[in-house]
Amino acid sequence: MSTAFSSIPIVDLSRLQDPKTKSDELAVLRNAVFNIGFLYLTKTGLEQFDFGTECKDWSEDEPFWQRIEGPSQYPNDSIKDLVQRYTSGMSEIGRQFVRFVAECLSLPADTFDTFLGEMSRMKLVKYPPAAPGSQGVGAHKDGIGLFTFLAQDSVGGLQVLNKAGDWIEATPIEGSIVVNVAQGFEAITGGVCSGTTHRVVAPTSTTRYSIPFFQAVRLNLELEELKRSTVAIVAKIPVSDDKKKRAVDVPSELISPLYACFGEAQLRNRIISHPEVGQKWYPDLYEKYSKMAMA
Numbered sequence: 001m002s003t004a005f006s007s008i009p010i011v012d013l014s015r016l017q018d019p020k021t022k023s024d025e026l027a028v029l030r031n032a033v034f035n036i037g038f039l040y041l042t043k044t045g046l047e048q049f050d051f052g053t054e055c056k057d058w059s060e061d062e063p064f065w066q067r068i069e070g071p072s073q074y075p076n077d078s079i080k081d082l083v084q085r086y087t088s089g090m091s092e093i094g095r096q097f098v099r100f101v102a103e104c105l106s107l108p109a110d111t112f113d114t115f116l117g118e119m120s121r122m123k124l125v126k127y128p129p130a131a132p133g134s135q136g137v138g139a140h141k142d143g144i145g146l147f148t149f150l151a152q153d154s155v156g157g158l159q160v161l162n163k164a165g166d167w168i169e170a171t172p173i174e175g176s177i178v179v180n181v182a183q184g185f186e187a188i189t190g191g192v193c194s195g196t197t198h199r200v201v202a203p204t205s206t207t208r209y210s211i212p213f214f215q216a217v218r219l220n221l222e223l224e225e226l227k228r229s230t231v232a233i234v235a236k237i238p239v240s241d242d243k244k245k246r247a248v249d250v251p252s253e254l255i256s257p258l259y260a261c262f263g264e265a266q267l268r269n270r271i272i273s274h275p276e277v278g279q280k281w282y283p284d285l286y287e288k289y290s291k292m293a294m295a
């Protein structure tokens with residue numbers, strides 16, 4: 001995907017919600033998810049402040065990979081209240097958003113509902129000023145989630161790669177949320193809607209703050225189930241047969257055949273990429289996964 005776009009489209013949530021303007025706005029959304037993988041979502045009605053979805057702690061009678069979810073660790077109760085208001089508001093926008101995405105792809109509105117997970121995650125990110133051209137976040141696609149919903153302040157620095165290899169600035173638009181396709185949605189659509197590479201260039205004179213919210217994928221989603229529904233979904237998306245053919249055999253990085261389900265694949269990733277935390281809290285799994293990584 002990612003054609004040689006030169007600007008990032010703006011999608012107005014209130015126009016999607018209004019039957020009079022919905023079909024025009026669905027066309028804007030369709031272009032964004034098919035051809036770009038990035039968009040600004042405006043008129044969301046969400047106040048902008050800081051912080052993850054409420055989840056209970058793991059118990060022994062649940063599968064081991066369920067341990068990847070749990071209660072958030074709040075420094076104090078007033079932050080907890082703020083975080084909970086933010087995450088429940090953003091979860092609701094996310095639920096509405098995936099329904100409009102389904103409709104813009106000519107699919108039944110509830111197509112993606114069953115892929116949504118319980119615990120979406122958010123981060124509070126601070127980018128202190130640095131020398132010109134310094135890296136804030138290196139080039140990447142978002143690995144977890146269906147879509148990422150990002151609130152950013154007015155400093156700027158987020159850039160999106162187009163097909164011609166140019167970095168396009170996601171210049172801050174007040175009151176908007178920047179939305180991008182993440183690997184979960186890419187997998188569900190067999191790559192027909194692929195994620196777009198992005199990065200952050202560190203600010204030079206002012207600190208930048210951003211709040212990415214990664215919309216959760218259901219933890220017990222299994223590879224076979226994903227493959228079956230991908231085939232069914234892709235068959236109905238209005239793209240060329242050639243694109244569909246390539247999409248059918250999903251080489252899913254989301255769930256490798258080595259793992260029981262998406263939850264296990266995620267927990268394994270975390271344990272391997274944070275070895276000290278892995279060794280301390282999941283010693284048995286750390287040993288198992290590090291042996292598998294070496295095999």
Ligand SMILES: O=C(O)CCC(=O)C(=O)O
Nearest residue numbers: 125137142158200210212
């Ligand atoms: O801070 C930003 O603008 C983007 C951060 C990001 O891309 C990420 O956390 O995946």
Ligand SMILES: [Fe+2]
Nearest residue numbers: 140141142198
């Ligand atoms: Fe990202």
